[in-house]
Amino acid sequence: MNVLVTGANGLLGSHVVRKLAEQKFAVRAMVREGSNRKALEGVTCVLFEGRITDKEEVERAVSGCDYVIHVAAKTSQAPSNVEAFYKTNIESTRYLIDACLRCKVKRFVFVSSANCFGNGTKSAPGNEQKPFMPWLKKSGYAYSKLLAQQMVLQEIKQQLNAVVVNPTFMIGDNDTKPSSGRIFFHVLKKPVIFYPPGGKNFVDVETAAQGVVNAMLNGKRGECYLLAGENLSYLEFFKMITGVVGQKSVFIQIPSWVLKTAGFVGDMLEKIFHIPIQLTAVNAKMLCENNFYTAQKAMNEIDFEMTPIYQSIEKTILWFRKNNYIK
Template sequence: MSPGRSATQKEQQAMKVVVTGGTGFIGANVVRLLLKRGDEVTCLVRSSSPGLCLEGLPVTLNNTKLTDAEGLRRVLHGADEVYHLAGVFDPSPQGADLMAEVHVKATAALGEAALAAGVPRLVVCSSSITVGFGDRENPGDEDTPIHELDAVYGKTGPLRAYHDTKAEAEALAVHLAGRGLGAVIVNPDYIIGPWDIKPTSGALIVTMAKGWLPVYPRGGKCFQSAEDCALGHLLAAKHGKAGRRYLLGAHNLSYREFMGVVAEVLGVRPPILPMPRRAGELLGLVGAVGSRYDAHRFAGLDRYVLRAMAQPRYRSGRRAEEELGVPVSPIRDAVEAAVGWFRGQGMIP
């Protein structure tokens, strides 16, 4: 809290909030909730253009680099909350360095700047990739380790680099909390909703809208609406314990179940057959060869990505529900919101 400002005054007045990653999927949803709350929002962006996600919003755009320690201290001066939502998954040969810069170096720089500026709260958006998983009866939670990490995400490669840099960012947040910063970690799982501009998790919806998919992956994930996920970030800032992490996910569904909901909303035929295991292996080989020529185009055919989709990787969001008060909205509502947004953007028929 800013010096001389009481808790009551803070609640009555607009808070000053700084956000990284506001031009991305989760960031766009978080920024809108902050504005709805009446906050004064500054978004750290790489370009002077707001992009689609921030266009027309009453936010301040700032081009300070996320590793510019002195510049960050100036931007964070007087801030009440900082949300580090910037993230990147880059499968290119240079991707590991970029992921380290955005996830690790930026977290360190923001944390030091927040400590120097006396910012009460830093919310670090990590990923469920650092959280162990289980089956429906025994889903993983924030304390579940990932067994056989090399087998799950590989010894090297983009998915392993993504995991490792996110895990290192979390370790930094815990260290910063130990030094007195109110740093909290959130771990979004499979998030569905509007403003998924790339798209990321909504890619499956876009694909299904463009033609019938007869097969479904054999695995499953923990799904959550983008609205609840965004609210989870704000609630983590308000109620979260420093140094603690909170899994943001609500519905453990198989891909068959989730794709069934998507098919109903889109008005298309649902998939009817599980993907043959042999097909997954062959696609992995195609991805291994193709990625040598176009890493981004063949990222979805990474063998560890395909393996993840073939396994039930369920997790529990109970801690966020009980300690933060994160709601559990129907996943169909999230799918409907995503479909409506994709159609509005002309991304699907």
């Protein structure tokens, strides 16, 4: 069975490729020309150089494949306008859907975002039934993923055989950019650690990758599956990191009003100077929220298994050290 994986050299994509190769699938790894392929070293796969934003290249990439897993996306939290994400996150999904239909692909797996569903608390975490939070329309990334997800779900009502997976915040090894692993650099070797008042769900990337493969094979057509791990406050997560390395630090919470004020200023700067700003009002609100989710549906329907996040932290730090990202 031939499987196309877009964004194959990214954090999640490279782990999906590895999981597929371990299970003896023939993997076609779609990567941009000139991109870093370090994450795919030692993996049995066929590299396909192409752009997901080019309709003809997408068609060639999909041709001859039995399954397509669409991981590639622009994941930056800046700028805030959805137009900046349209071509990469929405239009490319349209190209892949059309190619899958023309090439009679058996199943399309769309990797979306947990932010397409409402969050919750530790006692009542967000799930696939909770609707998208309207204030996240001001997040170009989150809103673009919602629009792409809605497009996929609409096509399923017609003739597309597809499932959607919604990972939370992924950490783990093989983070060559690094991407989400940058959160570790805010903590390691810092005598004073400032942390926001909110929290989020952290999931092991290797576990999430296996969830993607399980959804491809066993997910129910038209269903969405949250791939979630542990719900932790930022303080809890940061203390886990310092505990792993034996680091003594002082923790100071950043008041929510400080973050929200800075986010308001960020909005003004982005509007005036037309440049991407990392801390906008919507991003500040996210840092103050408890972005907690449950993977219960995925555990029930696609045999999703969670890895203790403490183990994921150990694995991530070991990989960063081995590859000289940290000393």
